[in-house]
Amino acid sequence: MAPAAGTREAAGPARSLADLLDATFQYWALVPALLILLALTLYPMLSILRMAVSTIDFAQGQFLWTFTGLQNWRSFVEDWLFRIALKNTLIFVIVAVTIEMLLGLSLALLACQIQMGKGIYRTIMVLPILVPAVAIGCMWRLMYNYDFGIFNQALVALGLTPLAWLADPRLAMASVILVDIWHWVPFVFLILLAGLEALPVEALEAANVDGANGWQRLRYVILPMIGPTLSVVVMFRTIFAFKVFDEIFLLTSGGPGTATEVVSLYIYKVFFAENRLGYGALLAILTILTICAFVGTYRWTRLGRRDPWAG
Amino acid sequence: MCSKRKLLCVLGLLSVWAVLALPRGTPIALAAAQPAKPAKDLFLDVGKHPPITMLINQSPWYGGFEKVVKLYEEQTGNTLNLDVSPYAGMLEKARNAARGKESPFDWVNIDTQNTVEFYLGGFLSPLKEIDSGFQLDPQVSTYDDCLFWNERTQWRDRNGVLMGLPVQGNVNLYYYRTDLFERAGLKVPETWDEVAAAAEKLGKGGELYGFVVRGERGNAIRFDWMSYMLGAGASIEKDAPNGDFTVTVNSPPAKRALDFYLSLAKRFGPPNSGAIGQNDLIQLITTGKALQLNMVAAAWPNMDNPERSRVVGKVNVALIPRPADGVFATPIGNWVSGIPKNIPLERKRAALAFMRWFLTFEAQYKFAEFGGIPPVRMDVFDSDLATRPQFRWMAAYKKSLPYAKQLLGYKEGAQVEAVLGLRLNQALVGELSSAKALNLAAEDIYKAFQQGGRKTGLLPKLPE
Numbered sequence: 001m002a003p004a005a006g007t008r009e010a011a012g013p014a015r016s017l018a019d020l021l022d023a024t025f026q027y028w029a030l031v032p033a034l035l036i037l038l039a040l041t042l043y044p045m046l047s048i049l050r051m052a053v054s055t056i057d058f059a060q061g062q063f064l065w066t067f068t069g070l071q072n073w074r075s076f077v078e079d080w081l082f083r084i085a086l087k088n089t090l091i092f093v094i095v096a097v098t099i100e101m102l103l104g105l106s107l108a109l110l111a112c113q114i115q116m117g118k119g120i121y122r123t124i125m126v127l128p129i130l131v132p133a134v135a136i137g138c139m140w141r142l143m144y145n146y147d148f149g150i151f152n153q154a155l156v157a158l159g160l161t162p163l164a165w166l167a168d169p170r171l172a173m174a175s176v177i178l179v180d181i182w183h184w185v186p187f188v189f190l191i192l193l194a195g196l197e198a199l200p201v202e203a204l205e206a207a208n209v210d211g212a213n214g215w216q217r218l219r220y221v222i223l224p225m226i227g228p229t230l231s232v233v234v235m236f237r238t239i240f241a242f243k244v245f246d247e248i249f250l251l252t253s254g255g256p257g258t259a260t261e262v263v264s265l266y267i268y269k270v271f272f273a274e275n276r277l278g279y280g281a282l283l284a285i286l287t288i289l290t291i292c293a294f295v296g297t298y299r300w301t302r303l304g305r306r307d308p309w310a311g
Numbered sequence: 312m313c314s315k316r317k318l319l320c321v322l323g324l325l326s327v328w329a330v331l332a333l334p335r336g337t338p339i340a341l342a343a344a345q346p347a348k349p350a351k352d353l354f355l356d357v358g359k360h361p362p363i364t365m366l367i368n369q370s371p372w373y374g375g376f377e378k379v380v381k382l383y384e385e386q387t388g389n390t391l392n393l394d395v396s397p398y399a400g401m402l403e404k405a406r407n408a409a410r411g412k413e414s415p416f417d418w419v420n421i422d423t424q425n426t427v428e429f430y431l432g433g434f435l436s437p438l439k440e441i442d443s444g445f446q447l448d449p450q451v452s453t454y455d456d457c458l459f460w461n462e463r464t465q466w467r468d469r470n471g472v473l474m475g476l477p478v479q480g481n482v483n484l485y486y487y488r489t490d491l492f493e494r495a496g497l498k499v500p501e502t503w504d505e506v507a508a509a510a511e512k513l514g515k516g517g518e519l520y521g522f523v524v525r526g527e528r529g530n531a532i533r534f535d536w537m538s539y540m541l542g543a544g545a546s547i548e549k550d551a552p553n554g555d556f557t558v559t560v561n562s563p564p565a566k567r568a569l570d571f572y573l574s575l576a577k578r579f580g581p582p583n584s585g586a587i588g589q590n591d592l593i594q595l596i597t598t599g600k601a602l603q604l605n606m607v608a609a610a611w612p613n614m615d616n617p618e619r620s621r622v623v624g625k626v627n628v629a630l631i632p633r634p635a636d637g638v639f640a641t642p643i644g645n646w647v648s649g650i651p652k653n654i655p656l657e658r659k660r661a662a663l664a665f666m667r668w669f670l671t672f673e674a675q676y677k678f679a680e681f682g683g684i685p686p687v688r689m690d691v692f693d694s695d696l697a698t699r700p701q702f703r704w705m706a707a708y709k710k711s712l713p714y715a716k717q718l719l720g721y722k723e724g725a726q727v728e729a730v731l732g733l734r735l736n737q738a739l740v741g742e743l744s745s746a747k748a749l750n751l752a753a754e755d756i757y758k759a760f761q762q763g764g765r766k767t768g769l770l771p772k773l774p775e
Contacts, residue, residue: 058410058432061652078758081733145591146583147517147600162517167583169740255528256585256740258733272403274725275428 051281072282082283084258085266091173092262093241096180100237101230103181104188109218111189112196122193125186137250140179141166144251166252169259176260179247184240188233195229196222235298239291263287354386355671360661362390363417366408368401368646371609372479375683382677383668391665398422409434414651417662420478423457423645424719424728427467430460430474431722435649437472441659447473450690451670454480454645455717466552467720475649476666477687481607482715483538483641484628484707486614488602491519491625499627502635503539503571506603510579513602521579523595523604524572527588528736533728534642536572536735537718538605541640542633543568547731547756548767551721556765558757560731561749561773569738569745571634576739585740597622605631607644608685611704624700628707630714639714645687723759730755746773 021028050065052072057064076082111121131139143150144165152162165175199222207221223230245264248254254261254269267287271280367376373395380391394416396404402425408414409429421429429435438445453459453469454477461471485506487499491513500506510521525535540546545565549557559565576584581595593613595601597620613619614626633639650662668674675688679696685708686692697705719727730752738748750772760767 058428058434060433061409062433063410075762146581146586147595148598162582164581164583164586167586167740169742252586253527253529255736257528257737257742259740269729274729276726 048281048284051278052285054278056277068278072279075279076282076286081258081261082263082266085254085261085263088173088258088260089242089244089262089264092177092180092244093238096177096184096241097234097237099177099181100185100188101234103185104233105192105230107185107189108192108196109222111193122190125189127186128183129186131183133246134250136179136183137247140182141251144175167256169256172252172256172259176248176251179251180241180244183247184237188237191233192226192229195226199225231298235295238294238298242287242291242294354382354673355668357387357389357664357668359387360389360664361657362392363658363661363665364392364394364415365418365420365648365662365665366394366396366401366404366416367418367420367478369395369397370479370646371612372683372685374612375678375681376478378681379669379674379678379683383665383674387668389661389665405429409651409653412653414653417650417654417658418648418666419651420646420648421475423454423643423647423717424724426457426475426647426649427460427720427722427724429649430467431465434652435474436652436659437474438476438650438663439473441650441656441663445473445663445667447476448670448688450672450688452477452480452687452689452712454643454647454687455715457643457645457647457717457720464552464554465721467717468552475647476670478646478648478669479609479683480685480687481609481644481646482685482708482711483534483605483631483644484608484704484711485631486596486604486606486610486626486628488513488596488599488622488625489627490622491602499629500603500632501630503542503575503632504635506632507575507579510575510602514579517581519599520581520595520601521603522575523580523587523592523601524576524584524739525587525589525592525604525606526576526580526584526736526739527586527591529732530728531588531732532735532739533731534644535605536569536731537642537716538631538640539568539572539634540565541642541716542631542637543571544637547718547727548760554766556721556760557768557770558753558760559770560756561746561753561770563773566745566749566773568634569735569749573739573745585736596626608704608708611684612682615701628704630707630711639711641711641715643715643717721763723756723763723765726759727756730759744775746775749773750775 053067053069054065055068055071057066107125111118114121128136142148146152146162146164146167149165151165155162163171166172203221203225204217207217212220243264244262245268248260248262248265249268252260254265263283264287267280267283270276270283367373377393380393384390394404401420401422405416405419405421405425406428408416408419409432419429447453447458455467456469456471457467458473458475458477459467459469459471460474461468464470485500487509492499492509495509495513497509497512498505500509506522513519514521525531540560543564545559545562545568547558547560549555549559581587587595589606589610592601592604592606593610596604596606597613599621608628611628615623617623620626630639631641648666650659654662669678670688672688672690672694675686675691676694676696679686679691679702684704689709689712692705692709696702697709719725734743734748734752734755737743738745743751753769753772757767757769
């Protein structure tokens with residue numbers, strides 16, 4: 001039996017609303033997660049923005065926020081130590097990430113040709129990533145120890161003068177970078193190895209048939225094909241290296257002098273040791289903006305556009 | 312029969328009354344099963360209290376504290392949970408606890424230089440608000456009055472309110488190798504010149520460093536240099552207790568003190584002086600690689616521990632030397648425990664009960680015996696402990712206390728420490744000359760005082 005015309009008309013708007021909800025359900029389903037995400041990111045961001053234009057004191061067990069406008073900004077303009085920290089961070093990022101990429105790629109290229117004992121070398125290579133940062137700090141601090149460390153013992157055995165690895169301002173940054181390289185090359189290696197092993201064999205065979213030598217295969221076949229993987233690794237390592245904290249905190253605490261002062265460590269000191277919450281907040285915002293600027297710029301570059309996530 | 316029963320009932324009631332009527336604070340004997348002990352083994356009865364938690368640092372003296380807490384629990388039946396944290400995390404944990412809605416800790420242990428932040432911020436309960444009858448035993452050291460907060464003068468002085476209690480009383484001491492000094496016929500140095508002469512005579516380059524400084528950037532070098540600075544008659548600020556924050560750290564005596572410090576490090580220390588922290592000092596002296604150094608009293612237990620030391624019985628301590636024309640001086644680095652304001656009164660009372668027990672002679676004696684170095688009661692230093700060889704540090708410690716000084720007791724203290732910790736280290740590693748380092752430090756400290764709204768000023772710059 002057909003329904004009455006009036007009934008059908010009455011059901012019309014309800015049906016269309018239901019259809020609309022049905023058609024857009026996937027978006028509605030995202031709303032709770034989105035709200036939680038906003039609450040967890042937006043609120044702290046707004047709070048930190050408010051802090052950046054305030055001075056925060058404590059009295060009678062209460063936070064006392066005083067709006068001070070650009071006072072923190074003026075402190076920033078006069079802050080010579082932050083500029084040194086930024087310079088050191090950039091040196092750290094450029095040197096560490098470049099060496100890590102070169103070493104990681106070289107090892108991955110070598111390893112993908114080895115067919116035997118894959119499980120063993122992969123397990124060995126992954127070990128440094130698994131070691132907690134605190135253990136890495138203690139271990140390397142011992143190895144760098146002037147009187148008892150293995151490096152100086154080796155130098156003395158070779159008849160050379162021992163070095164103040166962490167106490168000489170000319171050596172300290174290099175010593176810290178070496179630890180970072182040891183820690184993170186396996187990460188680069190593993191991801192690039194996975195990328196290399198996923199390359200189509202046909203393309204490499206075709207290059208062989210065409211008479212390409214090793215360098216030509218690497219330059220014109222392998223590198224372009226693993227470009228997306230490379231770009232992801234470069235981006236991740238750059239961001240992680242920019243945020244370096246634990247290794248430097250444990251090895252040198254930014255010293256000797258200002259030789260290894262980096263941005264994250266400096267913000268930690270301002271915020272937690274000196275208890276200058278407003279100024280620390282401003283520095284945190286500037287660091288976030290710097291990283292955002294890097295990611296944005298990177299995605300616009302040729303290398304960045306190879307990123308499969310770039311959309 | 313009936314009268315006997317009545318008599319027994321009366322005696323029983325009398326016994327119950329006698330036990331209940333014992334006033335709080337009456338000493339009770341240790342467990343009856345134990346053999347008779349001398350009078351000092353009588354401990355304070357503080358009554359039954361709910362369990363409490365204390366935030367405490369993992370320091371060389373922690374082992375002694377843990378044992379004494381166990382003793383407290385055995386004797387009183389009360390529970391004290393210890394939340395043990397490494398030094399680096401202590402301040403943040405204490406801040407989070409005291410600034411939150413309700414602190415998970417009933418005692419927070421605070422490094423002396425950070426106490427001002429807690430006093431000024433109003434995060435701790437004045438102890439008389441918890442128990443109006445609470446009196447600090449005169450035998451308990453106040454460590455240059457760092458336990459009090461004077462709201463009017465914004466300074467830690469005895470006219471203020473009692474805010475915390477001492478848990479441990481570090482000061483810097485002079486450590487030296489007795490065997491080598493005796494063999495060379497050298498007396499214990501009293502002046503820096505004698506220290507330098509001993510280093511010159513006995514030091515053997517990389518095999519035995521004549522003198523080692525704690526030169527790591529930050530608190531390490533700032534704290535280490537204070538004895539030299541104060542001994543030379545210099546200061547960081549002119550008269551902070553009375554509100555004059557004129558920066559005086561770049562005065563000529565301060566420069567002389569820094570020059571001497573740098574010369575000691577460079578002439579007699581290892582080339583990595585700029586990265587040497589407290590653990591490195593302990594390592595160097597216990598492995599026999601250092602002849603002399605200045606270090607906190609709390610590091611002492613390592614010296615005579617055969618598992619950690621190659622020089623058991625060969626190290627002793629003395630008052631930190633002074634310049635030939637200067638005075639004895641040593642910085643205080645003690646720990647103060649405070650009761651957070653944001654906990655219920657019942658927990659505050661339970662917390663105070665523990666400290667009343669802990670600060671008795673008997674508990675302090677045990678604390679020291681268990682390795683809790685240094686205890687905070689002065690009569691412990693007059694006890695038989697001081698005559699035992701393993702407690703030979705006590706005499707030097709007691710002698711040092713009159714010269715011990717609290718520093719950076721103002722809200723800008725952490726900033727001043729960061730500035731000095733950096734500039735002194737830069738001078739040590741050769742990035743700056745001593746004059747330049749002190750001039751730059753003075754400028755940065757001046758800015759910090761200015762921002763803090765202090766009455767401040769600068770001395771003329773030292774010639775660079």
